[in-house]
Amino acid sequence: MKITEVRVIVTCPGRNYVVVKVMTDEPGLYGVGDATLNGRELAVAEALEKHIAPLLIGRDPDRVEDTWQYLFRGTYWRGGPVLMTALAGIDMALWDIKGKRANLPLYSLLGGKTREGALCYTHAGGKDNKAVEDSVREKLERGFKVVRAQVSVPKAIGTYGVGGAREAASATWGSGGGTATAPGEALPHEETNWEPTNYLKVVPKLFDHLRSTLGEEVELLHDVHERLNPIQAARLAKELEPYHLFFLEDPLRPEHKESFRLVRSHSTTPIAMGELFHTKYECLPLFTEQLIDYIRCDLGHIGGITEAKKIAALAEPYQIQTAWHGPGDIAPMTHSANVHVDVSIPNFGVQEMVFFSEQVQEGAAGVVRVMSAGVATPLGEAAA
Numbered sequence: 001m002k003i004t005e006v007r008v009i010v011t012c013p014g015r016n017y018v019v020v021k022v023m024t025d026e027p028g029l030y031g032v033g034d035a036t037l038n039g040r041e042l043a044v045a046e047a048l049e050k051h052i053a054p055l056l057i058g059r060d061p062d063r064v065e066d067t068w069q070y071l072f073r074g075t076y077w078r079g080g081p082v083l084m085t086a087l088a089g090i091d092m093a094l095w096d097i098k099g100k101r102a103n104l105p106l107y108s109l110l111g112g113k114t115r116e117g118a119l120c121y122t123h124a125g126g127k128d129n130k131a132v133e134d135s136v137r138e139k140l141e142r143g144f145k146v147v148r149a150q151v152s153v154p155k156a157i158g159t160y161g162v163g164g165a166r167e168a169a170s171a172t173w174g175s176g177g178g179t180a181t182a183p184g185e186a187l188p189h190e191e192t193n194w195e196p197t198n199y200l201k202v203v204p205k206l207f208d209h210l211r212s213t214l215g216e217e218v219e220l221l222h223d224v225h226e227r228l229n230p231i232q233a234a235r236l237a238k239e240l241e242p243y244h245l246f247f248l249e250d251p252l253r254p255e256h257k258e259s260f261r262l263v264r265s266h267s268t269t270p271i272a273m274g275e276l277f278h279t280k281y282e283c284l285p286l287f288t289e290q291l292i293d294y295i296r297c298d299l300g301h302i303g304g305i306t307e308a309k310k311i312a313a314l315a316e317p318y319q320i321q322t323a324w325h326g327p328g329d330i331a332p333m334t335h336s337a338n339v340h341v342d343v344s345i346p347n348f349g350v351q352e353m354v355f356f357s358e359q360v361q362e363g364a365a366g367v368v369r370v371m372s373a374g375v376a377t378p379l380g381e382a383a384a
């Protein structure tokens with residue numbers, strides 16, 4: 001069998017997805033993958049069309065690992081968000097072809113089920129503590145057991161994570177404020193008047209409020225979104241200890257791994273990190289020193305399923321669990337890939353999920369119905 005064509009489709013609705021379709025010489029057999037990189041979609045599309053697609057014509061689509069290495073090392077200048085996202089799209093499509101040929105679900109090819117479904121968390125947010133509480137209650141009513149809570153920071157316009165349902169559904173980050181933008185027109189998200197002092201004041205108060213009104217039963221987490229310096233992050237993790245977070249997400253910037261030692265040495269709040277990483281190599285220092293508890297790489301930005309399996313395996317002996325990135329700014333195929341990996345590895349922790357619009361679900365029929373409230377199952381089956 002041979003790859004005959006690689007189609008790159010940049011499409012909406014709501015935001016720009018980059019979909020890769022790898023065609024084969026077997027009639028009707030093709031694979032699809034997601035190569036969406038929020039705000040730089042066209043760079044990935046060009047990399048795929050101009051540089052990667054020509055390399056794949058005539059290759060055997062069964063050789064997933066070999067093709068992965070060929071593309072990763074073949075550039076010499078390797079890694080980075082653009083190339084690793086392009087590679088993810090190809091990797092997912094090749095696994096899709098393999099599954100279709102074998103007539104088996106991906107989780108089966110990855111070793112079979114370790115669990116019946118993937119515990120999911122979703123996003124709650126609001127302008128003040130009461131609004132966040134209401135938002136969390138609404139998610140609990142929908143069946144969620146784990147909820148991420150974000151609150152507006154006084155004087156900071158456009159605080160991360162408090163845009164509510166619309167933001168979660170359309171993932172407006174970097175896409176020009178919630179409205180669909182033409183490819184290449186996306187503007188970076190800007191948080192006006194970002195003030196860490198105010199932020200550090202309001203977040204412990206939010207969780208104090210949530211624990212006193214919702215009790216200890218609900219699992220709560222919070223996303224810092226890489227906006228603190230090391231000593232601020234250590235202070236926040238320490239001050240949040242009494243509220244028993246499921247984890248504190250992305251407390252620090254991704255570049256300087258040593259900073260995590262400071263946070264770790266000051267707090268027992270579990271730490272999650274990794275959505276801005278692109279390879280297993282970046283995860284290693286955090287694993288070997290056990291500086292985090294959850295690794296949350298984005299399958300769409302680390303070269304896909306092949307690399308995710310390795311990252312999970314590297315994390316396992318260090319007792320680190322997975323919490324793959326699952327935002328609205330990647331296409332539903334990555335969410336599907338997330339869940340197949342989730343249910344086939346031993347050290348799955350939790351899965352982030354968002355709700356896709358009806359238009360997106362229509363356009364990606366068969367891949368987004370994996371989501372049901374609170375638990376995701378690989379093929380949209382009911383969890384046992």
Ligand code: CO
Pocket residue numbers: 223225249250275
């Ligand atoms: Co995050």
